[in-house]
Amino acid sequence: MRDQANRDSVSKRLEIDRLVVAKQVHGSDVVLIDTAPREPKVCDAMIADKADLPLTILTADCVPILLFDPKTRSIGVAHAGWRGSAAMIAVKTVRAMTKRFGAKPDDLIAGIGPSICDGCYHVGDEVITTWGKLDKEFRPALKSRRGAESKTRLQRRQKTSKEYFLHLQLANRLMLRSVGVNEKNIETISFCTYETTSLFSYRRDSGCGRFASVIALV
Numbered sequence: 001m002r003d004q005a006n007r008d009s010v011s012k013r014l015e016i017d018r019l020v021v022a023k024q025v026h027g028s029d030v031v032l033i034d035t036a037p038r039e040p041k042v043c044d045a046m047i048a049d050k051a052d053l054p055l056t057i058l059t060a061d062c063v064p065i066l067l068f069d070p071k072t073r074s075i076g077v078a079h080a081g082w083r084g085s086a087a088m089i090a091v092k093t094v095r096a097m098t099k100r101f102g103a104k105p106d107d108l109i110a111g112i113g114p115s116i117c118d119g120c121y122h123v124g125d126e127v128i129t130t131w132g133k134l135d136k137e138f139r140p141a142l143k144s145r146r147g148a149e150s151k152t153r154l155q156r157r158q159k160t161s162k163e164y165f166l167h168l169q170l171a172n173r174l175m176l177r178s179v180g181v182n183e184k185n186i187e188t189i190s191f192c193t194y195e196t197t198s199l200f201s202y203r204r205d206s207g208c209g210r211f212a213s214v215i216a217l218v
């Protein structure tokens with residue numbers, strides 16, 4: 001979303017007064033939202049257990065993660081690009097909900113929203129090196145293939161050398177599972193933002209807007 005007018009239009013349509021939007025910085029800080037902040041908090045994840053606090057994540061290729069615990073009636077959101085994912089923001093958000101609200105990971109319902117897919121998210125040395133330092137269980141999210149074996153135009157550009165692609169949604173699903181979220185409670189919307197022209201994609205159209213993922217207790 002480009003401006004306040006867009007946000008207000010979303011707020012009106014959802015019949016919620018004001019979206020709680022963070023100033024996202026590709027970090028991994030989780031902030032408790034108790035009352036609607038006047039200024040956006042600098043963070044990439046928020047948690048709350050009060051009604052009428054529509055926690056909102058803005059993305060264009062990064063992964064939006066929504067969490068809900070029906071038992072403690074608490075919610076959480078996270079913005080996970082490669083940096084946030086490598087910093088285990090999904091795990092930190094679940095742990096914050098446990099610590100603050102007593103939410104049990106096994107009770108959580110998780111939503112993983114649209115992001116760039118592993119066919120389109122070609123990554124370079126910094127990502128490869130960082131990912132290599134993570135626990136083994138998360139390594140499957142970083143995939144290598146030879147350009148010639150690849151199915152998309154982007155991947156075929158270099159036909160001989162080994163290319164690396166990061167599966168951000170898989171990475172975050174593995175991380176949610178690692179902290180005790182039940183696989184059957186994780187729903188993924190697997191649209192690729194890069195390939196779906198109705199969604200914003202930073203890689204496709206740099207300087208583009210962002211789309212909002214919102215969760216609220218009512």
Ligand SMILES: [Zn+2]
Nearest residue numbers: 117120192195
């Ligand atoms: Zn794709």
